[in-house]
Amino acid sequence: MQFPPVEAPKQSHGHAVADALAGSTRGLALGRLGSLAAWIASVQGADVPAPFARPRAIVVAGNHGIAARGLSAWTAEAGSAQAEQLRSGAGPAHAAARLAGSSLRFIGDYLDTPTGAIDIEPAVSAQVWEAALAAGAEVADNEIDSGADILVPGDIGVGNTTIAAAVYGTFTRTEPVKAIGRGSGINDKVWKVKIAAVRDAMFRVRDFRDDTERVCAELTGPDFAFLVGLTAQAATRRTPVLVGEVYPTVAAYVAERLAPGTKGWLLAGQTTAEPAHTGCLEALDLKPVLALDMKTGQGAGALAALPQLNLAAELAGEVLAGGASSSD
Template sequence: MNTFDIQPVNSNTAAALTHKINYKTKPLGALGVLEKIALQVGCIQDTLAPALHHPAIVVFAGDHGIAKEGVSPYPQEVTYQMVYNFLQGGAGINVFSRQNGIAIKVVDAGVNFNFEAHPDLINAKVGHGTKSYLTGDAMSEAECSTAIDKGAAIVKEICAEGCNVIGFGEMGIGNTSSAAIIMSLLCELPLEQCIGRGTGLNDEGLKKKTAVLTAAMDYHANLDKTPFNILKTFGGFEIAMICGAMLKAAELKMVILVDGFITTAALLVAAGIDTNVLDYCIFSHQSDEQGHALMLKKLKAEPVLHLGMRLGEGTGAAVAYPLIKSAVNFLNEMASFESAGVSNKA
């Protein structure tokens, strides 16, 4: 696995940015969360006049061996079928990205299907899905490292094309199971607080999912619980690629729009590798998937939106992006008391 050189955000700019924000023609703090976002983006870019260029969302798709254990109400084939939906422009992430001028990149990280070449599909396949972690590791060390490196390489290329604000989405039947175990181990929380209904399990399905994941954790009870080991043991190719993508985006000083439960699980791993990645993250929303609120609490993160969404695909990041843009625009375009000739409070 490549190493990453992530520098902490330059806090020296914060004082000047705060002054600029406070002296806009508005009551102090009147733009609420938008002011916090403006401050963060300005610090990330180390400027009083930040700009968002060529926003992109990368959707990584991968299959999971654990899906064959009945942890999802949907068959594994839905993963590749949804990739085709992304490529045809028919998914939720396509709709919201078109609306908000965000470029979409779709990546085959490890789908159990052989796609024909497509101009809008990046072939980064590490394997035809992970193995079931009920009886072994999901990935070998080499596979996990390769996935992390491929995610990083994809972001490096997107950044070179002029993008400086990026979000990540995912598609993979069974990936809420991986995310739940990753969360349980890295947040040190009971598994029951981390498992949710995923794509819509009923009570009986949720009970079965809990039993399967509990058995998997028992099987790996003696695991050396480093972030990398947890990822290779329980993760997915798409989750590993998102982890590498986030680390590289932070190294390149890009603004990272964090989506929901799965991508935040990838971020837990990334932050375990280098905590400085968190300086570059804006948390777009709080997912309705059980566990995400506790993930955000662990990361001391304040989500921009609470819309009860749990679609994945990067949809939360796409829906939140206009608010990030609003924060940058008010900072750059709103008059100050001095420039507008408006009296400030006494």
């Protein structure tokens, strides 16, 4: 699908907020919170940033045929168990969402969708990937039309870091050994299995590695396509997206490839040691709010940063409105 052109955030508002904070005599040096406040003003198109009133987390579950290779510390059934926990109202994402003042929507449509083992065969057909991309865009539209003012994508899926590494390695020409990390906490033996899987997957797509959608259909799955569509469409609708873990971050990197300008609407909630994560953050020019190294998934790492954004907006609003008390 073709995404509409992405308009850049209103940088003039962000610059004005940054200048006002820098020149304030109220005695508050906000540091990084000040730059976050300026970013919020830019994406809100506001003279004074406001805390996000209706954040919405969207957690999508998927499965990967490559997980059968035993390249994770988790069994292939762990994804289904996490999904059931989330459906019951429990799990890391719900806990983080409650504390962050966010609502949460779970997408389980792709949990039972068959996907191929990417080291020897395509993950899904181009048609399946395209349909999931459009579904993600549709959910973005629905959520924004319902009043969401920031989206927080999350993921559930065994083998997600393997998929992320294969996509990152392919598009950035990074060797498999430098593209993968320890993911769920794998040992050296499993790490070698993971390297082989990513190497063979990247080799399969080498002749068309600049064809973004074809590569992604071969290497990812409908849950990944959904996240790409969600992120890209949010950007076209001038709605910010807060990413936290490696899978949504690599999806955001792909969204930028399909809808240039998307990165202007992105903020990184946290970072991990996964090379695909740090590499995509660098490519997107994103500086994480927190350094948590959370590999929990489900968007929990991004949700952990959301209160910091609202604090930044609240404090900046106090200074700009003249409501802060002065100090020496």
